[in-house]
Every structure is written in C-alpha cells, then in structure tokens.
Amino acid sequence: MSSLQEKLEQYRQLFNDLAAKTKNSKEVEELKQTFLGRKKGYLTLLFDELKQLPPDDKRSAGEALNKFKTEIQQALSELEERCRRPEAEKPPTDLTLPGKKIYWGAPHPLTLFQKKIEKIFVSMGFSVEEGPEIETDYYNFEALNFPPYHPARDSWDTLYINDKLLLRTHTSPVQIRVMEKKKPPIRIIIPGKVYRRETPDPTHLPMFHQVEGLVVDRGITFAHLKGTLDYFIKALFGEKIKIRFRPSFFPFTEPSAEVDIECLACHGQDAQCRVCGGTGWKEILGAGLVDPQVFKNVNIDPEKYSGWAFGLGIDRTAMLAYEIPEMRYFYENDLRFLRQFNRK
Amino acid sequence: MNISYDWLIEYLDLNLSPRELAKYFDQIGLMVEAVKEIDGDTVYEIETYANRPDTLGHLGVARELAALFGLPLKSPSWPLAELDRLTTELVDIQVLDSQLCPRYCGLVVKGVQVGPSPEWLKRRIEAVGLRPINNVVDISNYVCFSLGQPLHTFDFSQLKEARIIVRRARKGETLRTLDGQLLELTPDMLVIADESKPVALAGIIGGEESGISEKTTDVFIESANFDPVSIRLTAKKLGLMTDASYRFERGVDINAAPLGAKMAASLLGQFGGKASRGLLDVYPNPRKPKSVPLRLKRVGELLGIEIPEEFVVRTLTALGLKLNEQKPGVWVTEIPSFRVDLEREADLIEEIARFFGYDRIPTEVTPARSFELPADERQDCLWLLKEILFHYGFDEVINFSFGDREKEKIWHTGYDPIELQNPISSRASILRTSLLPGLVENTVWNYNREADGVHIFETGKIYFWEEDGKQREEWHLGLLTSGQREAKTWNQPARETDYFFLKGAIEDLFFYLGYEAPSFEPEDHSFFQTGQAVKISIKKEPVGYLGLLKSEIRQAYGLDKLAYGAEFNLEVLFDRQPRPFAFAPVPRFPGVVRDLSFLVDSTINFQDIYSQLKKLNVPYLERFEIYDRFEGESLAPNQVSYSVRFFFRHESRTLQAEEVDRAMLDIISQLKSSLKIQLR
Numbered sequence A: 001m002s003s004l005q006e007k008l009e010q011y012r013q014l015f016n017d018l019a020a021k022t023k024n025s026k027e028v029e030e031l032k033q034t035f036l037g038r039k040k041g042y043l044t045l046l047f048d049e050l051k052q053l054p055p056d057d058k059r060s061a062g063e064a065l066n067k068f069k070t071e072i073q074q075a076l077s078e079l080e081e082r083c084r085r086p087e088a089e090k091p092p093t094d095l096t097l098p099g100k101k102i103y104w105g106a107p108h109p110l111t112l113f114q115k116k117i118e119k120i121f122v123s124m125g126f127s128v129e130e131g132p133e134i135e136t137d138y139y140n141f142e143a144l145n146f147p148p149y150h151p152a153r154d155s156w157d158t159l160y161i162n163d164k165l166l167l168r169t170h171t172s173p174v175q176i177r178v179m180e181k182k183k184p185p186i187r188i189i190i191p192g193k194v195y196r197r198e199t200p201d202p203t204h205l206p207m208f209h210q211v212e213g214l215v216v217d218r219g220i221t222f223a224h225l226k227g228t229l230d231y232f233i234k235a236l237f238g239e240k241i242k243i244r245f246r247p248s249f250f251p252f253t254e255p256s257a258e259v260d261i262e263c264l265a266c267h268g269q270d271a272q273c274r275v276c277g278g279t280g281w282k283e284i285l286g287a288g289l290v291d292p293q294v295f296k297n298v299n300i301d302p303e304k305y306s307g308w309a310f311g312l313g314i315d316r317t318a319m320l321a322y323e324i325p326e327m328r329y330f331y332e333n334d335l336r337f338l339r340q341f342n343r344k
Numbered sequence B: 001m002n003i004s005y006d007w008l009i010e011y012l013d014l015n016l017s018p019r020e021l022a023k024y025f026d027q028i029g030l031m032v033e034a035v036k037e038i039d040g041d042t043v044y045e046i047e048t049y050a051n052r053p054d055t056l057g058h059l060g061v062a063r064e065l066a067a068l069f070g071l072p073l074k075s076p077s078w079p080l081a082e083l084d085r086l087t088t089e090l091v092d093i094q095v096l097d098s099q100l101c102p103r104y105c106g107l108v109v110k111g112v113q114v115g116p117s118p119e120w121l122k123r124r125i126e127a128v129g130l131r132p133i134n135n136v137v138d139i140s141n142y143v144c145f146s147l148g149q150p151l152h153t154f155d156f157s158q159l160k161e162a163r164i165i166v167r168r169a170r171k172g173e174t175l176r177t178l179d180g181q182l183l184e185l186t187p188d189m190l191v192i193a194d195e196s197k198p199v200a201l202a203g204i205i206g207g208e209e210s211g212i213s214e215k216t217t218d219v220f221i222e223s224a225n226f227d228p229v230s231i232r233l234t235a236k237k238l239g240l241m242t243d244a245s246y247r248f249e250r251g252v253d254i255n256a257a258p259l260g261a262k263m264a265a266s267l268l269g270q271f272g273g274k275a276s277r278g279l280l281d282v283y284p285n286p287r288k289p290k291s292v293p294l295r296l297k298r299v300g301e302l303l304g305i306e307i308p309e310e311f312v313v314r315t316l317t318a319l320g321l322k323l324n325e326q327k328p329g330v331w332v333t334e335i336p337s338f339r340v341d342l343e344r345e346a347d348l349i350e351e352i353a354r355f356f357g358y359d360r361i362p363t364e365v366t367p368a369r370s371f372e373l374p375a376d377e378r379q380d381c382l383w384l385l386k387e388i389l390f391h392y393g394f395d396e397v398i399n400f401s402f403g404d405r406e407k408e409k410i411w412h413t414g415y416d417p418i419e420l421q422n423p424i425s426s427r428a429s430i431l432r433t434s435l436l437p438g439l440v441e442n443t444v445w446n447y448n449r450e451a452d453g454v455h456i457f458e459t460g461k462i463y464f465w466e467e468d469g470k471q472r473e474e475w476h477l478g479l480l481t482s483g484q485r486e487a488k489t490w491n492q493p494a495r496e497t498d499y500f501f502l503k504g505a506i507e508d509l510f511f512y513l514g515y516e517a518p519s520f521e522p523e524d525h526s527f528f529q530t531g532q533a534v535k536i537s538i539k540k541e542p543v544g545y546l547g548l549l550k551s552e553i554r555q556a557y558g559l560d561k562l563a564y565g566a567e568f569n570l571e572v573l574f575d576r577q578p579r580p581f582a583f584a585p586v587p588r589f590p591g592v593v594r595d596l597s598f599l600v601d602s603t604i605n606f607q608d609i610y611s612q613l614k615k616l617n618v619p620y621l622e623r624f625e626i627y628d629r630f631e632g633e634s635l636a637p638n639q640v641s642y643s644v645r646f647f648f649r650h651e652s653r654t655l656q657a658e659e660v661d662r663a664m665l666d667i668i669s670q671l672k673s674s675l676k677i678q679l680r
C-alpha cells in the first residue's frame, strides 16, 4: 500500500516536471502515452498493481489512483488546448509588436457622401425615394416644362435609347412620378445615377450622381427654400461656410436660383485659383420654387399649393468636400483611392 | 455671350468702374464667368439662359442694368441718307410662309463702298469675339450684338429679278453657303430665294453667291423674324449653329426687325450708302402684346417677404412692362415683345425677386405638417448589406452603367441588352447586363497597380429588354474575390482567398439581412468553370449564382489570377419580407450536449445532410452544429465522416441523462433511415 502511494507521489512529480517542458502537441501526445498508454503507461501499470492489493487497501488506493488519473487527463487536455493556440500562450518576447488586425472594407466615397446628405435630410423629416434611370421624354423633359425643340434642352445633353426612351439626364423626373402618386404634403429627397452625353473632362463624365429635394405643401415660400438649403450646406460643410443665392433659370422652377459656396481651396484669396477660377465661389446646386406648369402637369393646384425643389451633383460636391481634383477617380475604382475612405 | 463695357455705355451712363460693375451682373442672374481686358475695353463673359434671348444683345443687358440702378436707358437715333426711290420700286418681297416667317423687313442701300471697318467698329466686333471682315458684314454683326436681331446682307446685284421670296425649299435644291459648304435642302426648311434659287438658309446662314464681296456696291438688308422651332430643326438637321440661329431658336423680339434694318442702313450711310425710302415691312398678322395678371399679395406669399408696392411698380416698369391697376395691389401687365420668357404671374414674381435681391429674402425653416415614414425600406436594407460586406473586408466600387457589346458577349448573360442610339463610344454602346464584367475590369486595373488581392462588390442596376419588348432595370449585387486576402505578418502567414470565403460572406449576408438560409445547388453557369458553380435560391426561387470565374473570361480581360465571383438579383430579395424578428426568452435551465460521429456515402453532399438534420423530429433538440468533416486516409474511398454536436434543452426543467440518451437513439435511427449513416 505505502509503496503504491509513494509511487503515485513520484509519478505526480514526474508528470508535472515533464508537463512543464512540453512545447507542442507531439510532446503532449508522448506524455500522454507515457502515463496513459494502454500497455506500458505508468498509470496503467499502477492499475495492474492495484488488482493485486488486498481488498481492504484496494478501495482507498483505487480512489487515490482515480483522482490522479482525472488530474492527469485534465492537465493533458489543457496542454493540448495550449498547443493549439501557441502564440496566445507563449509569453510574447516584445510587447510592442503590432497587434492582429482585421481588414474592414471601404465604402465608395460617393456612397459615403450620399449617405451624409441623406442623413441631414432624414433628420429634417424627409423620406428617400427612387425612380427609374431609363425614362421617357415626357418625364425627363415635357412634364418638367421643357417645351419640345426648345434650346433649354441643350444643357441636358441626352443619351437616347430610341425615339421614346432615354437615360434620365437628372433626378427631376422622379419629382413628377412622386407627385403623380401622392398628395401633398410631400417632403422627399431622391438620390440616383444620371446620364449626359458629355465628353469626359476633369469635371464632366457621361454618368454621375445627383440628389434631388422636393417639398410641396400649402404656404411654402422662397424663404423656406433658402432656410433649408442654408442649414443643409452648413451641416455638410461647417457652420462658417459662406453661401450665396443668385438668380438662374431652370424650366421646372420659377423663381430659379443657383447656390454657390465659397471656394474651399482659396477662400476667394487667389485670383489664379484653379478650383474657382479666381471668382472665390463654387456653384453647388440649382433650386427654385416649383413652376406652376409642373404642378398643373401633375394635377396639383398651384393656387392652393406651392413648393420648392433643388438638385445637387453628388460627385462634384464630394470633389469639393474631399478636394478631389478629377471626377474620373470615382469610377476608376483604384483601391489606393477607395481605401482612403474607410477612414472617413 | 461677351458683353463690352464701352458698348454698354452707348445705352447707359454708368458711374461704376468696369471692375465694380462685374459683381452686379451676378446679383441679377447674369453670371460673369470671366472678365477680360481687350484693347482698353473690359469684356464680361456672361452666362445667358435659354429663355432670355433679350440678353444676347447689349441693349438687353443695358436694360437690366438700367432697371437695377434706376438709370434711364438711352435710345440712340439712326438718321438715314435716303435715295429718292421707294423700297417697293427696287425690290419685290414675297413671304409665302408667314407661319415660319412672321415678319420680314427689307431695305436697299445703294452706293456703299465696301472696305475695312473703322477702328471703333473693329473694337466692337473683336470685343464679342468675332473677326472683323468688312464694313458691311461688321455692321450687320454690330446690329445683331446690339439688339439681338440677326441681320443678313445680300449683294443686291446678285438677286435675280430683284426678288426676295421667302418659301420652303424644293426637293433637290442645294445651297453653297458663305463658308463654302454645299447644303442639301429639304421641303421642311425655310429658304430665302430669288427668282430662280435659294440665296440663303433663312435665319441660319447666307449663300456664297449673293454674299457681300469687294465688288458689291448695292446692299439688300434683311431684318426678319423666323419661327424658333423651324430654325432649330433645320440647324440641328444640317449640324449648323450660327449667331443668327442661336438667337432665332430662342425667340427674337418680333418688333426689333424694323429698327435692325434702319440701324444697319444708317451705319452704311457712313460709307456712302443711300437707303431706299420706306421700310418694306411684311407683317401680315401683328402680334398683340401678352398680358399677365399680377397680385402683390401673391408676391409676398411665394417669396416669404412683403415687397413694397412701389418697388414692384418701379422695377417692372423699368423692365419695359406696362402695369394697369385693376384694384389696389392687383394689376394686368402688358409684356414688352422682347421678353419672350414672361408669360405667367410666377415669371413676374421672379423678376421682382431678382431685382429685390435673393440675399434680402429671409432664410426660414421649412415647416412640416407631418413627418413621413420611410417610403422605401430598400435603402436601409441596401446600407445594411454594404456594412456586412465591409465587415468581410470587401471594398465598394461604382462602375459606369455602360457595357461593351463585344466584351459582354463572352459572358453570355442571357439578357437582351439595351443599346444606346448615340453612345459616347463603341466601348460603351449598351447598358450593362451584369455587374461582374465591371468587377473583373476593376480587378485587372488594381492588379496592374500593386494590388496583391482584390475583394470588391458593387450594388447597382442592370438593364435589359424583356420578352414583351419592355425595358427593365434591376438592382443587382456583384461580388468578386481574388488573390491575397491577408498579408503575411510577423505572427501569421499570408492567406489567399477561396471559394468558401465568398460563400461564407454570402451566407452571413442572408443571415444578417434576416432572410432564411438560401440553398446552394451545384449547377453550371456561363460565367464559371464547369463543375465550379452553384445556384443560390431561397425557397426554390433563384436569387443568384456563385463560382470560380471561367478561364476564357479571365483571359479575355488579362486577369491571370483565379477569381471567384457571385451575382444576386436584389429585386427578388427585396420583394421578400425578411423573417419577422421576435424576441425569444433566454433559457433558464441548463442544456445537454451530445456528439455524434458517423460515416455517410460521399455522393451525399453537405446540404443534403444539413437539410436532413434540419428535418429531425426529436424531443428537446434545440439546435445542432456540424463541427468536423473528413474523408480519405483511414476511410473507404466512398465514405465521408461527419461529427455533429447536438444541443438539448427543456424549457422548464433540467433534462435527465436518460431522456437525452433516448433522443440520441432516436436521432441515430432517423439518420440511419434518411442518410444511411454508419456510426463510427
């Protein structure tokens, strides 16, 4: 009996010594065989010895032996676990080594900027609408008060599919689609792709993104248009940005306005500035009160209701905000460009 | 349009320096794009609008400034040196189409000495960006850029039978123009003809033969008005754009024609010219001035500020309108003929706002009577989808919606592509029918620029003709993964992407968007290597496909590395309701875990095993996980080993070991019959 207890103590000592030295799963497996091997394992041999003990001693020795076996099994499984994750276990030699990183994909800058714009308007109670990119002449032009064969159409150079269908040149046809379906009050923005038959240059491409805003209700005024756009532009570019409204012409708004912001590159200080051409201003959007003819085209009474609308080029505005010199960067999809925007 | 400071001074006594003047243009909507010094004059390059042909002449711009500054507008006098012959005795004018030519004025000027223009005239012509030619041509341009009334001058001796016939062209007629082009005319085009043939394309360009030359002594001045739409159609059809057509298609003041002719005749007097007596003016249907009502109350209602009545009256009067008061604050206005844009009350309100100053209109918050619920949950869904993919390390790209017809052919997308009538280039002549070609191009672009791996996605539309000939646009999602996914670091080797990375991302996409797990069935697809593609469906409805890109496709784009791609029809997805979310109580009693390892025939794929496990009907079984799978080595070649962990739980008490034992036996017997499993 005492000899078995002694052996047990020795083995425990031996196991702990060997366990401390194991470095990999192969050594752990060897250790396992040494103690639990079916034929020559130390513990197996001890169990064989147990059978020869007198019944009185058998019980207490058996308990001690079983306890030891559980101990070893638990220690072995911990060792195995450790070997599976070696670097987590091994005490690191240099705590200043870089940590492990997971790469997070980058949103496209235009998505990011559009999201930013949507957020501002959604916070003012606007909802987001969309519409088809393939349009008819009626929705893209006629309903928006572009007379047929009028030179006003020249600024909206069009890609045609056939005599009836074209690629929308602006997001404004969605105004018509929404007003046809819905009674005022209307409070929406419409982001999306638009197309023009443009020869590519630094600020023109045949496809770009626009966001359109439309409010229709009783008593809507030009002052409301100014107030909302003023807030929007400040939310986008910061409270100190200088904004100017000047008269313009769009067939579907009357009065019409264009909105300029101060040149973010030179703040009006550089007469040779390449961004603003020395004027100190950059045009960012067109706007106005909804033309009464547009209301008539969708059976809304312009005597009862009024409204405002605006349209903004997302690409060009993002170019100003991020100081991107050429529009084509957005569509080259160079990862060295795109990946900068997962930090925005 | 170039506007000269010195020229404006002919109409206006400005007491502002040329520099100071520049900022006032912007204020009234005449946007100055550049300011140039030309020969001591200051020239403003002004953006004009399609509805404001009156600003295409210096008089019109001067009128705007006069209204802004409250200055009187000067009207210079144009004295004539006259012949003793009447115009009607010298020339016969017949207008055969008064629809297309509502007014035609003509004068004959004899004894003109054609030669270079004097300095003052050359400066004017150069200021507007033209090249001085000779005094006669320069004078007609001077009148055009003063009044916005295009003129044409003919060599009178070249007009057969001294006749002017304004008519439609006859089939087969041609005209050699001043710049040497031979135009083939069609009967929808209006021409100026003499007795025998067309001598000018009405309102667009004159003919070579009847043009002014050094030998010319007698000049016929045409100052006419033509139908805007007809001019536009003809100019477009022939691919011509001239200073004249630019003005006529916008609408020239019908009452400017007589003054235009007189002004030119008077100026020709400086070069010996004597004008025929009595302007010949063919104007069979004189137009009545438009009248537009205006309510002061409405001005305030739309602008959001009360505008003083005195300001309204003064501004509109200065702009040439006549206001007839009906009752206090209500007028019927008479619109001058040069303002073709003013037709409705809203147009007048814009004029008032423009001169009042947009900066003086207050800024107010747009009131809301109600807030709307988001109209379209797609937007949120789309953004969540993107966030899941960012998390998986996919970068977002946006490609043009155009496609290259030839290149798309190798994809066999199965869609009838929509072709553009007037594409920018042959490489962008159709609308794309798949997002993957764009993604492959992006991949090649980036591999050529130092990338070791490309993992990208795009959400956007594809476009095609439906069977019934209707156009269709569909939101799609395209994914592509190729090359290195994780770079080598000090504690980890580099990792390449693989099929299961992409599949995992897709499975999670469905999970986090709240859709049920889709099924993946091996099925060949034209984009992918044979045997390396799966069709993805929800409840038997196909939503997309996934696979290893075909090597022929990779070769066509010069993509050397393997690439895995997937494309989804988001419309199918968005049309389905995600599973409604419901909170489930956190379990209060411990669960029991049991493992089971078994062998199955290797012809049974994972999805079949998974769906059989899903179908198990066993008490207390909460869920299961397949945590191991292997084949080969110790196993027979037609066998695969799976290990599954089952989780059991009773919601209101602790489970007994025997209950779980029984459940396990039940599982084994069910799997034995459904999958013919063998226990290990």
Ligand SMILES: [Zn+2]
Pocket (backbone or CB within 6 Å): A263, A264, A265, A266, A267, A268, A269, A270, A273, A274, A275, A276, A277, A278, A279, A280, A281
């Ligand atoms: Zn600048």
